[in-house]
Amino acid sequence: MTPIKEDYLKIIFELGGAKREVSNKQIALALGIAAGSVTEMISKLKKERLVSHKPYDDISLTKKGLDQAILLIRKHRLWETFLASTLDFALADIHPEAEVLEHATSAELLAHLDKFLNYPTHCPHxxxxxxxxxxxxxxxxxxxxDIPDGKTVTIERFIDDHDLLIYLRDINLKLETQIKVIKHEPFDGPIAVQEVASGKQLSISFKASHNIFVTDEQGNPFKVDKMAKKKE
Structure with missing residues (x-):
């Protein structure tokens, strides 16, 4: 399998394609590419029975695709954890190194790496x-x-993207931070948010806001796929 196809399986998994359907637009935003390119690759993955997709419909992983995505994600994120926790790599720099290492990782090495790291459940992002x-x-x-104005949420995770992680580092937005959504600017503009603890206000770009996953105030996943973006 080519690295590009592997990247697609991993991003579909990250977006929730193991348990739900994800859209062409979500994949395009996460990968920073044109929607037409996504359509072309999804067609190839469907022929290999790695994804399920109908024209004008959303996309999910098949059992075959999910099995491959899980192994890729497991290798990649264990190496990311090792690089960040043991070798002190910066968060924004671990992705390309893990991309190289995952392709040279045998099942035995993976098992030893997992044990060495004490069986982590989450990667650094x-x-x-x-x-x-x-x-x-x-x-x-x-x-x-997708969060309505006026709601308070907790930052749970970020899409594993080098440019995104640099951007979030520059605005100093970290995991487990509670923020209140103040306002969605129109015409795909940024989102104004406020950190609950510090009161600091931030402006988060449209693209970044689609690659930041949030939970409710108690840290629990939302039970709906999409929340009405109503103004409160």
Whole structure:
């Protein structure tokens, strides 16, 4: 399988494609590419029975696609954890290194790496790490952009993207931070939010807001796929 196809399986998993359907637009925003390119690749993945997709419909992983995605995600995120916790790599720099390492990782090495790290359940940017049997904890698939104005949420995880992680570092937005959504600017503008603890206000770009996953104030996943973006 080519690295590009692997990237697609991983991003579909990150967006929730193991348990729900994700849209062409979500994948395009997460990968930073044109929607037409996504359509072309999804067609190829469907022919290989890695994804399920009907024209003008959303996309999900098949059993075959999910099995491959879980193994890729497990290798990638264990290496990310090792690089960040043991070698002190910056969060924004671990992704490309893990991309290289995951392709040279045997089952035995993976098992030893998992044990060495004391069986972590989440990677440094908040993504879940499947265990050796493919099991993983429930996580939120609700993105910040879907949260109505006036609601308070907790930052759970970020899409594993180098540019996004640099951007979030620059605005100093961290995991487990509680924020209140103040206002969605029109015409795909930024979202104004306020940190609950510090009172500091931030402006988060439209693209970034689609790659930041949030939970409710108690840290629980939202039980709906999409929240009405009503103004309160």
């Amino acid at each position: 908040g993504g879940v790490i499947p265990d050796r049997d493919g099991n993983f904890q429930e996580e939120s698939y609700t993105v910040l952009d």
